[in-house]
Amino acid sequence: MRGRGRTTWWRAGDRPPGAVAGAGVVTAVLCAVAALPGGPATAAGARDSYAFDPAGRSVTGAKGTAGAPLLEAGRVYRDSLPGSGTLTYRLDLTAxxxxxxxxxxxxxxxTTGNATDGIRVSLEDARGTRCSTASALFGAGLSARPLxxxxxxxxxxxxxxxxxxxxLLVERLAAGGPANGTTSPAPAWDLEIAPVTEPGLAAAGPTTAPRNRDPASPEPLTGDPRDRTGGAGFTSARPLGQGVWRTGIAPGGTLFYKVPVDWxxxxxxxAELDAATNGHGYVGGALNLSLYSPVRGYVDGASLGYTGNRRSAALDPLPPVEYANRYAVLTGENAMRFAGDYYLVLHLSQKMADTFGTGPFHVTLRVRVDGPAHDGPRYDGRPEPRDVFTVTERDREAAVTGNAGGGGVGMKVLAGGGIGAGTVLLLVLGGWTVAARRAQTRASAQKPTA
Structure with missing residues (x-):
């Protein structure tokens, strides 16, 4: 390396000037590169590997409405839910x-539990009127997973x-009795909360649900599957489009995908679970397939019991995405009210390991997205997050390639700018070199001249 016209050599193990600061940056980038979608760390859906949004803010829920912390739409929050009691948070909404x-x-x-163990989430107004209530449970698989x-x-x-x-009220649901058959308190569960607001319409729209939709299930796609490993959370969900896809998943693992669906x-x-290569017996709720809306609201789900033979589970027929679906009575139809990313979540029961081995087990996903797209409603304002109800050309491309949309805010910024991880690494290494040269120049300038 050169500085002020002379060559300086470093011995093995020496640090060049400016290396200390640069090393930290390079390490951070290497970690980010390793966490890109499709990385080997989550290739088989490792147990307990939920990827929280790295930009999530810590918050502490209150025991009642007094002192309840404010949650802002468009931000993601982290908290810890105790084994008993209720946490309360505040949302400020316009009319x-x-x-x-x-x-x-x-x-x-x-974590072990019963089918009815889980959480309940409610929203109330300032007078205590219940606006909504929803629960999420372990279910027949008796397998702990993100709920x-x-x-x-x-x-x-x-x-x-x-x-x-x-x-917003969040509470644990349990079948009763001490946790895990002991007298010790039930362990806390980590929380991720991601508030969203949707503005009203600029002009009056329909107030009844659409009718005359086709109630029949579409024929599953055929063809050779392509490999597409899932993400480990909503933020790192792997883009997925129409096609036949294949992944591996370990017992107790959960994989997240996102499918852009326009108006x-x-x-x-x-979802099809391949035949087992060893073991015999029966596992109830062995594979669970769930669908969530762009606001992470539950849409539909299916599960299958498993005897070692190839089995499949299919979502119920769903209507095309329309704003007026919010007036439908059925939950699945009502939830198909927004354009945006719909999340497919796979979970393989931990009990599979006891009967059929540790895997990984192969799952084939057959995804169909059909129907003519059209413009959405004209909102009187913008939602938060701003792009939550939008499907872009970049989203459609990512659904085919699977290369964009994972890793949280930092990676989204890089993907949005069209900068690959390899390019980022080269830029950082280049910056390290420049910093080293400047440091060497300063060091040379400070030495007394002969």
Whole structure:
């Protein structure tokens, strides 16, 4: 390396000037590169590997409405839910906007429980009127996994209208008795909360659900599957489009995918669990397939019992995405109210390991997205996050390649700028070199001249 016309050599093990600061940056970038979608760390859906949003802010829920911390739409929050009691948070909503507060609870490693263990999420107005209640449970698989439930306040309803403070309540559900058969307190579960607001319409729209939709299930796609490893959380969900996809998943593992679905288009998915290579017996709820909306609200789910033979589970027929679906009575139809990323979540029961081995087991996803796309409603304002109800050309490309959309805010910024991880690494190494040269120049300038 050169400085002021002379060559300086470093011995092995020496640090060049400026290396200390540069090393930290390079290490951070290497960590980010290793965490890119499709990395080997989560290739088989490792147990307890939920990827929280790295930009999530720590918050502490209150025991009641007094002192409840404010949650701002468009931000993600982290907290810890105790084994008993209720945590309370505050949302400030205008009269014209709908509010959504999805809560994901992540049990710690080694958690066991009953089918009815889980969480309940409610939203209330300042007078204590219940706007919504939703629960998420372990279910028939008896396997601990990330659970997501949604609290919501929708405009145009008879209850919970007007501007002001609304309160989000999160509580644990348990079958009763001490945790894990002991007298020790139940361990806390980590929480991720991602509030969203939806503005009202600029002009009056329909107030009834669409009719005359096709109730039949679309034919599953055929063809050779392509490999597509899932992400480890909502933020790192792997982009997925129409096609036949294949992944490996370990017992107790959970994989997240996101499918961009535009206004007027319809989504259908089937998950197939391959035959086991060893073992025999029966596992109830062996594979669970769940669908969540762009605001992480539950849409539909299917699960299958497993005897070692190839089995499949399919989502119920769903309507095309339309704004007026919010007036439908059925939960699945009502939730198909936004364009944006719909999340497919796979979970393989931990009990598979006891009967059929540790795997990984191969799962094939057959995803169909059909129907003519059209322009969406004209909102009187913008949602938060700003792009939550938008499907872009970049999203469609990512659904084919699977290369964009993972890793949280930092990686999204890089992907949005069209900068690959390898390019970032070269830029950092280049910056390290420049810093070293400047440091060497300063050091040379400070030495006394002969």
């Amino acid at each position: 014209a906007e709908s509010g959504y507060a999805p809560v994901t609870a992540v049990p710690p490693a080694g 997501t439930a949604l609290g919501q306040r929708q405009t145009g309803r008879s209850l919970c209208q007007g501007a002001g403070a609304y309160y 007027g288009r319809r989504l259908h998915a089937v």
